[in-house]
Amino acid sequence: MRPTVAPFPAARLRRTRKSAAIRGLVRETALSVEDLIWPIFVRDGNDLAEPVASMPGVNRLSIDRAVAAAQQAAELGIPALCIFPYTDASLKTATCEEAWNPDNLSNRAIRAIKAAVPGIAVMTDIALDPYNANGHDGIVRDGEIVNDETVEALVRMALAQAEAGADILGPSDMMDGRIGAMRAALESAGHTNVCILSYAAKYASAFYGPFRDAVGASGVLTGDKATYQMDPANSDEALRLIQRDLNEGADMVMIKPGMPYLDICRRVKDNFGVPTYAYQVSGEYAMLQAAAQNGWLDGEKVMLESLLSFKRAGCDGILTYFAPAVAKMLKAG
Numbered sequence: 001m002r003p004t005v006a007p008f009p010a011a012r013l014r015r016t017r018k019s020a021a022i023r024g025l026v027r028e029t030a031l032s033v034e035d036l037i038w039p040i041f042v043r044d045g046n047d048l049a050e051p052v053a054s055m056p057g058v059n060r061l062s063i064d065r066a067v068a069a070a071q072q073a074a075e076l077g078i079p080a081l082c083i084f085p086y087t088d089a090s091l092k093t094a095t096c097e098e099a100w101n102p103d104n105l106s107n108r109a110i111r112a113i114k115a116a117v118p119g120i121a122v123m124t125d126i127a128l129d130p131y132n133a134n135g136h137d138g139i140v141r142d143g144e145i146v147n148d149e150t151v152e153a154l155v156r157m158a159l160a161q162a163e164a165g166a167d168i169l170g171p172s173d174m175m176d177g178r179i180g181a182m183r184a185a186l187e188s189a190g191h192t193n194v195c196i197l198s199y200a201a202k203y204a205s206a207f208y209g210p211f212r213d214a215v216g217a218s219g220v221l222t223g224d225k226a227t228y229q230m231d232p233a234n235s236d237e238a239l240r241l242i243q244r245d246l247n248e249g250a251d252m253v254m255i256k257p258g259m260p261y262l263d264i265c266r267r268v269k270d271n272f273g274v275p276t277y278a279y280q281v282s283g284e285y286a287m288l289q290a291a292a293q294n295g296w297l298d299g300e301k302v303m304l305e306s307l308l309s310f311k312r313a314g315c316d317g318i319l320t321y322f323a324p325a326v327a328k329m330l331k332a333g
């Protein structure tokens with residue numbers, strides 16, 4: 001639909017901007033606390049909150065502190081948390097067995113949070129990188145990230161997370177065929193109500209740098225992820241990936257990173273009309289926080305404006321490290 005505009009002065013588009021009241025009446029989108037998924041980093045130990053240097057304001061939390069964070073999130077009305085484990089280097093192997101250990105850090109965190117705060121939705125990440133000695137999302141054999149063997153590992157990981165009580169599984173690995181394999185395995189194991197939020201259009205991005213520090217993967221990654229994550233130059237390919245994952249049984253889809261890919265968010269929403277999420281990733285958070293800390297940007301305003309841009313681009317929700325800060329602001333009004 002092309003908007004129609006009467007000639008000046010019949011149309012003076014400033015009329016609908018003349019007061020806060022009228023601007024409110026014509027506002028097209030809004031950010032709500034219900035749109036937020038809060039990614040948190042968990043680590044071993046007790047009563048620990050260890051700052052992540054490249055993500056000011058973000059900490060790696062011991063499980064007891066993660067439970068407290070979940071309680072705080074629930075009080076603020078944040079509907080979901082997403083758990084990322086900082087796995088001890090001694091548990092990282094080339095075969096990644098720790099990924100499907102029912103008692104690994106991530107699965108212990110899921111159980112603890114669901115026991116203490118059953119109402120909050122717990123989302124997970126499915127990829128082998130926190131457990132892989134070489135930092136890749138898949139199993140590496142002779143320098144190649146092997147697809148089908150990785151999918152088998154990811155299915156085991158998915159089942160262990162569902163068993164631990166995860167509500168939403170987030171495959172972020174970009175292997176082919178993993179959504180269908182996970183959906184079939186979940187159905188046969190009786191986990192018929194576990195959602196899959198597929199990181200369907202995930203780009204090979206330099207904006208993930210601070211995250212890799214947070215999960216302890218920076219030093220270990222050999223090479224790059226370009227043979228499985230998407231080329232930032234592509235857009236049509238994102239639609240094919242989304243279509244494919246929906247056909248295989250994804251309930252919701254994600255575009256990642258967020259701000260540099262708002263065009264993809266809009267195309268996905270317009271083409272498929274399915275629950276669509278963007279991940280405002282670690283590098284996006286880091287650059288806004290760094291500029292705010294230097295006094296170069298107004299931190300609160302750019303936080304709100306950046307999050308609103310996802311709603312305007314058609315997203316139903318956003319994974320953002322700003323979740324608790326923005327929830328507090330929305331609550332205060």
Ligand code: PBG
Nearest residue numbers: 127137172207208211281282283
């Ligand atoms: C793991 C994963 C990554 C992120 C989420 N899951 C990193 C990567 O693919 O290298 C990045 C999140 C962020 O940067 O905030 N597969």
